[in-house]
Amino acid sequence: EPExxxxxxxxxxxxxxxxxxxxxxxxxHLYFYWYRQILGQKVEFLVSFYNNEISEKSEIFDDQFSVxxxxxxxxxxxxxxxxxxxxxMYFCASTDxxxxxxxxxxxxxxxxxxxxxx
Amino acid sequence: DAKTTxxxxxxxxxxxxxNLPCNHSTIxxNEYVYWYRQIHSQGPQxxxxxxxxxxxxxxASLIITEDRKSSTLILPHATLRxxxxxxxxxxxxxxxxxxxxxxxxxxxxxxxx
Numbered sequence: 001e002p003e004x005x006x007x008x009x010x011x012x013x014x015x016x017x018x019x020x021x022x023x024x025x026x027x028x029h030l031y032f033y034w035y036r037q038i039l040g041q042k043v044e045f046l047v048s049f050y051n052n053e054i055s056e057k058s059e060i061f062d063d064q065f066s067v068x069x070x071x072x073x074x075x076x077x078x079x080x081x082x083x084x085x086x087x088x089m090y091f092c093a094s095t096d097x098x099x100x101x102x103x104x105x106x107x108x109x110x111x112x113x114x115x116x117x118x
Numbered sequence: 119d120a121k122t123t124x125x126x127x128x129x130x131x132x133x134x135x136x137n138l139p140c141n142h143s144t145i146x147x148n149e150y151v152y153w154y155r156q157i158h159s160q161g162p163q164x165x166x167x168x169x170x171x172x173x174x175x176x177x178a179s180l181i182i183t184e185d186r187k188s189s190t191l192i193l194p195h196a197t198l199r200x201x202x203x204x205x206x207x208x209x210x211x212x213x214x215x216x217x218x219x220x221x222x223x224x225x226x227x228x229x230x231x
Contacts, residue, residue, distance in 0.1 A: 037159075105217075107162075107164070109161030111160055
């Protein structure tokens with residue numbers, strides 16, 4: 001069964017360093033997302049991406065964050081200068097489109113990348 | 119998206135049916151009810167969705183009231199592996215296809231041996 005894969009599974013970084021989290025969405029999917037979950041808290045939406053541009057972003061997704069689909073397969077989340085409060089599990093998700101009689105419209109999530117900022 | 123209300127936690131005996139309620143009294147006509155679960159710290163996993171009819175798949179059944187203001191997710195024979203946080207999410211469906219999911223705090227379901 002196709003799946004969303006994320007790397008690295010765990011990254012430890014120093015405050016102020018740049019981090020890139022990578023995702024390989026399911027191959028025929030067109031819509032891509034990043035979510036994050038701080039330990040013990042809700043899964044929070046960060047950004048959605050379609051047709052090589054951001055569709056929607058949350059207040060969390062400030063100028064320190066960026067997303068890119070550099071080569072038609074990878075989907076990356078970059079944090080330019082990490083802060084302690086960026087420590088969280090980051091989930092990538094993808095979907096092939098909206099719900100209809102043939103599609104569930106479900107988002108497929110990866111297993112996450114745990115980011116620890118020291 | 120419309121807000122949902124779920125009990126924070128529930129227990130269910132192994133082998134019994136787990137019935138997880140959700141209130142979504144402000145749901146709009148073009149909003150679907152989706153259920154996801156998150157086992158430990160893994161990525162959320164789709165379970166089932168519906169618009170107004172009851173739905174069943176290999177994982178669960180979804181019962182939606184006639185006025186669509188509430189729904190119940192039923193896991194017919196709960197196993198220990200069903201211990202997870204279950205999220206009821208109301209999601210707009212449009213022609214754009216990129217509507218996000220907005221997660222609440224969900225119901226932490228514990229299956230008891």
